[in-house]
Amino acid sequence: MKIVKVSGDVTIKRTVDGGTEAQRETVKEIIANVRSNGDDALKAYTEKFDSVMLEALQVEQEEIKEAYQHVDSKLVEIIKEAAANIRSYHEKQLRPSWLTTEENGTILGQKVTPLDSVGVYVPGGTAAYPSSVLMNVIPAKVAGVKRIVMVSPPGEDGSIPAGVLVAADLAGVKEIYKVGGAQAIAALAYGTKTIAPVDKITGPGNIYVALAKREVFGDVDIDMIAGPSEIAVLADDTAKADEVAADLLSQAEHDVRASSVLVTPSMALAEAVQREVEVQCAALPRREIAEQSIRDFGAIYVAANMEEVVETVNQLAPEHLEIMTANGMELLGKIRHAGAIFIGRYSSEPVGDYFAGPNHVLPTNGTARFSSPLSVDDFQKKSSIISYSEQALRDNGSKIAEFARLEGLEAHARAVESRLKKQ
Template sequence: MKIVRVNDLVSIKRSIESGTSEQVEVVKEIIAAIRTRGDEALREYTEKLDRVHLASFSVTEKEIEAAYKQIDERFIAIVREAADNIRSFHEKQLRPSWMTTEENGTVLGQKITPLDSVGVYVPGGTAAYPSSVLMNVLPAKVAGVKRIVMVSPPDDQGQLPAAVLVAAREAGVEEIYKVGGAQAIAALAYGTESIHSVDKITGPGNIYVALAKREVYGDVDIDMIAGPSEIAILADETARPDEVAADLLSQAEHDPRACSVLVTPSSVLAEAVAVEVEKQLEQLPRKDIAARSIADYGAIYLTETIEEAIDTVNQLAPEHLEIITENAIELLGKIRHAGAIFIGRYSSEPVGDYFAGPNHVLPTNGTARFSSPLNVDDFQKKSSVIIYSQKAIEENGAKIAEFARKEGLEAHARAVEYRLKNDGKLSY
């Protein structure tokens, strides 16, 4: 793993979500086909891309019962405990509607309303991601969303992973479909005979899923266009090299374009971690993926001071940030940009991925500068409430009309002045 001085800092931004022109055209064709031909096109693309013919896209109760029989009770118990942790954390994010009354009788407020329906995309194929189910579904449940639809690509036997189905049932999902890719996003956005449309789509996927989410945005809402995973570790000489290396590799094994970075003022730690990364790489089942990630996007940035290290982290604005230093909690207030912050030796990044409770759907590609983890607010909308009193319109009507005329909007001004005229406060 290369060690570089911090003045050689490079951006962690990667642009794979933009896709090639060919990929964009494919996605547009798929979306157009689903919009015009519904289930017929959905079935064709499932046969072509997932290599399976499905008489029905719906997951049946029988399939869910079979999934529970395939998963051991211990793992089911772990899923339930993780779900409790995630639910509890997100319940603390709930905010009530509110109203305030001014002295002149005006009432102003904000009404918070859950979205009617949400679609959750869960990646599939050769992998199973029950954690993705919990992290996307449970905040929506806590927010009060009544209809949550889950879609995921089937394997060549027309099945979804048992662990995914168990997680979906534990999270309370009642509507599950065996469809994936851009065609699933199109079905969620525009509806087919089998799948009714939703108001928002969340969840990660491959480049075609990302491009489809971008394409349908505006007709429905989306959570984000996520890039490859990232981790930055801010550490000093008190950190253990083997633990730091293990955490760097925990992200590198995700994707060849994942980014794993150590930022430290300790040259001793830097050199020890570089050695340890190479050593641990040899023991990983996903060695090839992790090695490419480390070679292309991994780095150890050496700074002069811990303050310079903090500045570097804020420039990177990473998805995941671990702080493993003496008195690590004291540095928290200096961190301005990070999706999730893990403080102390025992707060390894996978703790947040699966079990602690905060959401693992996080801003990537430096977007932590201006965006937040998936949360309850993402599944609610806010309406302003204005109840203007007669006294308030008498006090402020002329000022409102003057403001409107300054913008050249005479009808706006008169709409207010009619109230004043009808109450005898103005004559034309």
């Protein structure tokens, strides 16, 4: 892991993957095929990409019951506790509709309405992600979404991982389908005989899923186009090198394109972490992935002072930021750009990934400069309420008409004036 002294602007080496032309064309073809051929296309793609022929796409209740037999009861309780923490946190995000009444009788306000339906994509492949289920489903449930659909690619045995099914059941999902990839996104966006379309699609996936979400955006809403995982650790010489290294590697093992960065004013810590990363990485089960990630996208930045450290972190705008200093809370107000902020030695990033309660679906690729974590707000929409009184229109109508004529919209002006002329 290379050590670099900060000088001027600093940026994470990131992978902003818009896909190849071939990948984009493949995604367009898949979406068109699903729109034309529905369930038949979904089953054909499942056979092609997931190596399994399915008679039915929907997960039956018996499969969910059976899933509980394959998950240790202790783990079920852990999932329940994590779900309760996530629910409690997101319930605090709820905002009510509101109305205000002015002295002249005008009523203004905002109506908050949950989306009718949401589709949640849960990745498959070499790993299972029950946490992804909880983080996407629970905010939607808290927001009041009535219909939540989950899609996930099946394994070669035709099943979805037991932990994923248990998490979905505990979160309250009633519709689960064995379909993944771009074809799943197309089904959620446009519907098939089996899968009715939804209004919004959330959840991470591979490049084909990301490209499909981008392609259907506008016909439905999406959460974000997520890039590889990122962590930045802001640390002083009070931090433990072995703990910092462990946290950097916790993201590096995700993906060969994941970015793990330490920013510190301490050269002694930088050198100690560099050594620890090498030692710990060698013992990881996913060593090859972590090694390539650290080599290609990892860095240790050494700054002259804490002010420069903080400014460097704000330039990076990381997905995850850990503050491991003697005065972490004092630095919090100076952080402008980060998806999630973990403060203190005992707030390792996986605490947020799985259990604490805040959402782990976070802005990547520097988009923390203008984006926020997935929240209850993402599953609601707002309608403005305007009820002008007669007195309010008489007081302001001529001003409104003048403003309309300033923009050259005479019919707008006359729409207001037609009411002013009447007694």
